[in-house]
Each structure stands twice: as C-alpha cells, then as structure tokens.
Amino acid sequence: xxxxxxxxxxxxxxxxxxxxxxxxxxxxxxxxxxxxxxxxxxxxxxxxxxxxxxxxxxxxxxxxxxxxxxxxxxxxxxxxxxxxxxxxxxxxxxxxxxxxxxxxxxxxxxxxxxxxxxxxxxxxxxxxxxxxxxxxxxxxxxxxxxxxxxxxxxxxxxxxxxxxxxxxxxxxxxxxxxxxxxxxxxxxxxxxxxxxxxxxxxxxxxxxxxxxxxxxxxxxxxxx
Ligand code: ADP
Ligand code: ADP
Numbered sequence: 001x002x003x004x005x006x007x008x009x010x011x012x013x014x015x016x017x018x019x020x021x022x023x024x025x026x027x028x029x030x031x032x033x034x035x036x037x038x039x040x041x042x043x044x045x046x047x048x049x050x051x052x053x054x055x056x057x058x059x060x061x062x063x064x065x066x067x068x069x070x071x072x073x074x075x076x077x078x079x080x081x082x083x084x085x086x087x088x089x090x091x092x093x094x095x096x097x098x099x100x101x102x103x104x105x106x107x108x109x110x111x112x113x114x115x116x117x118x119x120x121x122x123x124x125x126x127x128x129x130x131x132x133x134x135x136x137x138x139x140x141x142x143x144x145x146x147x148x149x150x151x152x153x154x155x156x157x158x159x160x161x162x163x164x165x166x167x168x169x170x171x172x173x174x175x176x177x178x179x180x181x182x183x184x185x186x187x188x189x190x191x192x193x194x195x196x197x198x199x200x201x202x203x204x205x206x207x208x209x210x211x212x213x214x215x216x217x218x219x220x221x222x223x224x
Contacts, residue, residue, distance in 0.1 A: 037206030
C-alpha cells in the first residue's frame with residue numbers, strides 16, 4: 001500500500017520561481033527513502049507539499065488515509081535542520097506541545113512525551129531546559145516531538161546537517177534502530193550520499209531546479 005503519492009506535481013511560487021517538478025513519486029507504507037539533489041532543486045518544497053503546509057500549483061499529492069483515531073497534523077511528523085525548541089520551557093513541555101495543540105489531556109500528554117523522550121534516549125532529560133542540551137540532544141528532542149503524535153509519516157529535512165560527524169553517526173544509528181522498531185514511512189532529505197545509502201532502502205536523486213526525478217535507486221543490504 002502507498003503512504004504517499006505525487007503525480008505531476010509542480011510548484012511555482014508567487015515570485016514566479018518554478019521550484020519543483022513535474023514530480024512523480026510513490027512511497028510505500030513503512031518505506032525509508034532519501035531525497036538527494038542540488039541546493040534549490042525543491043526538496044524542502046516537496047516535503048512541504050507532502051505535509052500539506054503548501055499547495056501544489058498543479059498535480060496531485062495524495063496521502064494514505066490514517067487508520068485508527070484521528071491524527072493531529074495530518075498524521076505527519078516534521079523534523080527540520082533547526083530544532084526550533086521553545087527556550088522558556090522544559091524539554092517535556094516542548095515535546096508535549098503537539099499533543100496540547102491537539103487537545104490531549106495533560107496527564108496523558110505528559111506520559112506520552114516522556115515515552116517519546118525515552119525512545120530517543122533522553123528519559124533523564126525531561127525536566128531540563130533546551131539551553132542545557134547539546135546540538136545532538138536538541139535534535140533528539142525535535143525527533144521526539146515529531147514522533148509524540150505517533151504520525152504515519154516522518155518527514156526530515158536535512159536534520160543532522162549542522163551536527164559534528166560523531167554525533168551525526170550516533171543519530172544515524174539511533175534513527176535506524178527506531179525505524180526498524182516503528183516501521184514508519186520516512187522521507188529523509190540530505191546532501192550526504194553516505195547518509196542516504198546508510199539509512200534508507202531507496203535513494204531518490206533529483207535534478208537541478210525545477211526538481212524532477214533523475215534516479216530512483218533501491219539499496220540492497222545484507223544486514224538485517
Ligand atoms: P531545496 O530544499 O532543494 O534546497 P527548496 O524547496 O528550498 O529547495 O527551494 C526550491 C526553489 O524555490 C529555490 O529556488 C528557492 O529559492 C525557491 N523557494 C523556496 N521557497 C520559496 C518561497 N516561499 N517563495 C519563493 N521562492 C521559494
Ligand atoms: P505557499 O504559498 O505554498 O503556502 P509560502 O510562499 O507561504 O508557500 O512559503 C513557504 C515558506 O517559505 C514560508 O515560510 C516563507 O517564509 C518561506 N520562503 C519565502 N520566500 C522564500 C525563498 N525565496 N526561499 C526560501 N524560502 C522562502
């Protein structure tokens with residue numbers, strides 16, 4: 001079954017910039033794909049279209065209907081390169097925010113925030129403030145905040161690009177372990193060929209702007 005399908009999708013911004021497409025892309029449920037391509041080819045635009053934060057100029061963006069209880073934010077979790085945490089409140093409150101906005105009761109939301117923090121290795125940091133955390137830890141909080149609503153699809157826009165190599169490698173391994181246990185659909189934008197091949201089952205390479213698909217490569221791994 002498909003999680004996401006884009007058919008003939010283009011995006012022309014108000015200033016006349018043709019940012020994307022036409023793009024055809026189908027992502028299966030549970031698949032982990034990477035999007036690679038030159039700066040400005042429309043990768044972030046594609047993620048915003050999938051997240052329904054922006055409307056296509058033409059074409060169709062379709063998401064699988066969520067099964068089960070209603071999901072806040074179209075069943076999508078979004079992780080950006082900048083963790084954008086609220087500095088004035090605790091890590092737990094930062095992670096709880098999407099549930100609070102969705103009207104989930106406080107006690108349940110706090111418990112789910114703590115669970116999400118544990119899943120990214122930050123069980124002991126729920127009461128800390130963002131300024132007390134390293135860059136890698138802030139990224140983990142951002143990931144926990146994206147996962148706390150139990151989204152069907154996780155969109156990640158160059159999430160680890162600003163981190164040092166060792167922290168980035170640890171996060172790669174932890175993200176991979178998390179994906180193997182959760183089996184969520186992940187669309188991961190990166191400039192790193194290493195990261196794309198290491199993490200994903202499929203690497204989609206885009207052309208220069210306006211981005212279309214140049215190559216769509218299946219990654220075969222021998223590891224479980
Ligand atoms: P990428 O993520 O691959 O670097 P983007 O999707 O951010 O590419 O941008 C694609 C193109 O669209 C770029 O030329 C960028 O400057 C332009 N662009 C992105 N967002 C907007 C916007 N809101 N208004 C106008 N132009 C935009
Ligand atoms: P849409 O019209 O599809 O809703 P927007 O024009 O609102 O998309 O742009 C989405 C985001 O991109 C906004 O937050 C905007 O501030 C930002 N943005 C605007 N211009 C540019 C640009 N030239 N390059 C990159 N991002 C931009």
